[in-house]
Amino acid sequence: MTEKELILGCKRENSNCQQAIFRMYAGKMLALSMRYARHRMEAEDIVQEAFIRVFDHVHTFEFKGSFEGWIKRIVINTALKTLSKKSFSNEQIGIEQDFDAPIDAPADQLMGAQEILDIVNELPDGYRVIFNLYAIEGYSHKEISDMLGIQESTSRSQLVKARKMLQQKLAKLQKIAV
Amino acid sequence: MNTKHPIDDFFHSKLQDFEMEPPMHLWENIDKKRSFTYRLRKSRYLQMRLLTGILLLSILIAWQIRPKSINLGAFPIPAISSSQTAVTPQDSAEDAPVNNQTISAESEATTFSAIAPVKIIQDAVPPYSPKNQDLAFVAPAPAEKAALDPATTGTRNHAPEPLPENEIGALQYPLAAIEALPLAPIDRAPRKWQISAAVMAAPERAFRQLTPVNGASDAFIDARQAYETPWLSYTMGIELQAVSPSGLALATGIQYNRINEKFDYYNPAEKRFIVSDIKGPGAFLVGRDTTVISGQRWKTSHNYQSTLAIPLLLGYEKSHGKATFIIYGGPMIHIYNDYRKDLQNAESGYPVSISPETDNYLVASTRTRGQLSWQIRAGVQYDWKPGIQVFLAPQLRFSPGAGTTLNKEQYLVSGLSAGLKTRIY
Numbered sequence: 001m002t003e004k005e006l007i008l009g010c011k012r013e014n015s016n017c018q019q020a021i022f023r024m025y026a027g028k029m030l031a032l033s034m035r036y037a038r039h040r041m042e043a044e045d046i047v048q049e050a051f052i053r054v055f056d057h058v059h060t061f062e063f064k065g066s067f068e069g070w071i072k073r074i075v076i077n078t079a080l081k082t083l084s085k086k087s088f089s090n091e092q093i094g095i096e097q098d099f100d101a102p103i104d105a106p107a108d109q110l111m112g113a114q115e116i117l118d119i120v121n122e123l124p125d126g127y128r129v130i131f132n133l134y135a136i137e138g139y140s141h142k143e144i145s146d147m148l149g150i151q152e153s154t155s156r157s158q159l160v161k162a163r164k165m166l167q168q169k170l171a172k173l174q175k176i177a178v
Numbered sequence: 179m180n181t182k183h184p185i186d187d188f189f190h191s192k193l194q195d196f197e198m199e200p201p202m203h204l205w206e207n208i209d210k211k212r213s214f215t216y217r218l219r220k221s222r223y224l225q226m227r228l229l230t231g232i233l234l235l236s237i238l239i240a241w242q243i244r245p246k247s248i249n250l251g252a253f254p255i256p257a258i259s260s261s262q263t264a265v266t267p268q269d270s271a272e273d274a275p276v277n278n279q280t281i282s283a284e285s286e287a288t289t290f291s292a293i294a295p296v297k298i299i300q301d302a303v304p305p306y307s308p309k310n311q312d313l314a315f316v317a318p319a320p321a322e323k324a325a326l327d328p329a330t331t332g333t334r335n336h337a338p339e340p341l342p343e344n345e346i347g348a349l350q351y352p353l354a355a356i357e358a359l360p361l362a363p364i365d366r367a368p369r370k371w372q373i374s375a376a377v378m379a380a381p382e383r384a385f386r387q388l389t390p391v392n393g394a395s396d397a398f399i400d401a402r403q404a405y406e407t408p409w410l411s412y413t414m415g416i417e418l419q420a421v422s423p424s425g426l427a428l429a430t431g432i433q434y435n436r437i438n439e440k441f442d443y444y445n446p447a448e449k450r451f452i453v454s455d456i457k458g459p460g461a462f463l464v465g466r467d468t469t470v471i472s473g474q475r476w477k478t479s480h481n482y483q484s485t486l487a488i489p490l491l492l493g494y495e496k497s498h499g500k501a502t503f504i505i506y507g508g509p510m511i512h513i514y515n516d517y518r519k520d521l522q523n524a525e526s527g528y529p530v531s532i533s534p535e536t537d538n539y540l541v542a543s544t545r546t547r548g549q550l551s552w553q554i555r556a557g558v559q560y561d562w563k564p565g566i567q568v569f570l571a572p573q574l575r576f577s578p579g580a581g582t583t584l585n586k587e588q589y590l591v592s593g594l595s596a597g598l599k600t601r602i603y
């Protein structure tokens with residue numbers, strides 16, 4: 001069955017089609033939610049909640065964009081909702097010095113996706129969410145500020161700090177590898 | 179895509195298509211949580227809908243299996259000719275309940291069985307009490323006996339023959355029943371349509387269901403759920419009701435419905451102006467001081483949804499003495515809807531109105547007129563005074579769908595309708 005047929009099946013509440021859609025996207029969405037969640041169990045809860053919403057609202061999907069993108073957006077919103085209880089209380093306004101240094105080749109070659117994910121997960125919640133939204137998902141600062149209810153300047157400063165921390169962690173790993 | 183920075187590029191390339199193996203139980207949990215029984219346990223709205231269905235079904239079943247009352251106008255009297263005078267008690271007891279025919283005026287020889295009808299009467303008619311004198315068990319007085327005697331009346335040629343005293347013994351007749359039997363069966367049903375005017379009011383409680391327009395507006399729904407609470411709602415109205423001889427009824431009129439809610443929000447920039455008079459010697463006013471106090475506090479906005487509607491109801495009424503069972507249900511055409519809503523904006527956290535009169539309003543997807551909704555009520559009506567009845571009926575109504583560009587909202591409103599009704603035709 002094609003993806004479109006599966007989606008139409010989901011709209012008819014066909015359980016087999018729903019399960020097929022789940023199997024098709026669950027792996028990607030779990031990895032996505034892992035970038036936002038504090039631990040694996042929280043990530044699984046996010047995926048579970050997100051897929052319930054996907055199947056509840058699949059009748060509103062009108063095939064205007066990619067279905068994967070639509071699911072991804074629901075997963076991100078669910079993750080943000082889960083994290084919203086923990087506010088960005090330590091936010092600071094102002095942009096610090098940015099680092100444009102390129103990534104050293106060994107780190108790029110030696111590290112797998114899981115290791116990279118672990119590094120991202122070591123970031124504080126606020127840094128991690130903004131870095132994910134901006135660098136991985138591709139949202140603008142304006143969109144991030146709207147999604148999180150914070151100022152654009154806050155989003156920028158958090159991103160700069162996140163990059164700085166990530167670069168320090170990569171450098172540390174680089175030294176160990178060498 | 180914002181992947182200009184090398185760090186961003188590096189992490190983006192590594193994590194963009196990264197996948198993890200989902201655990202086996204995840205799908206089972208999703209399937210379970212989407213099941214109807216699970217949602218029924220969690221959703222108060224679903225519970226209300228189910229309870230409504232059960233209530234209506236119960237009323238319907240109770241109505242169908244209700245004990246049938248004895249219609250005195252069609253009292254079961256076996257028609258026994260004079261040639262069948264030798265009726266044993268057993269025979270009479272078997273015949274009596276199945277014979278509902280009215281005694282014909284033409285059958286001259288028709289008479290009463292001395293045993294079977296009396297047995298039925300004793301079962302069916304309540305014992306004597308001062309409040310129930312019409313149905314009192316009394317032995318026929320001589321004058322009444324004379325009235326029943328065909329020889330004296332000349333018209334009641336089928337009236338019972340007086341029984342010997344030793345056979346009557348303790349057996350006694352309900353006079354009202356006997357009087358009514360052959361000649362004037364009681365017809366309690368009205369022969370023409372009755373038209374009545376009713377005025378009513380109902381305090382109500384609204385149950386709300388918010389549905390996001392798409393998956394991205396969940397945060398907005400959550401914010402609304404967190405900060406909005408229902409408040410007392412009500413319905414007022416006048417109706418014209420037409421009831422047919424068979425009990426079928428039609429009702430229309432006009433109703434004003436109002437659903438009230440409270441919305442609590444945190445105002446981070448509250449300003450209060452205090453104006454104080456400056457008085458000089460002799461208490462003359464020489465000036466005014468204005469003090470502005472800035473602060474933060476929780477505020478409450480009172481939201482409402484009010485509608486004017488024309489009900490087009492189909493109903494049924496069934497009388498039992500002074501009480502009447504009533505049930506009405508059907509659509510309501512809304513001729514005017516008015517909304518006042520301040521809502522929590524999920525993105526900014528600040529309240530935003532759906533009123534276009536404000537600067538930064540949230541567009542409402544609600545039509546102002548022409549919407550349909552549904553109503554049902556079932557209850558009891560009581561003859562309070564001649565020509566005036568009071569009624570009390572639990573009612574349910576679905577208000578018209580409303581919403582904003584981010585969500586749809588549906589209200590199920592339950593209430594207790596009370597009112598007065600007077601016959602005008």
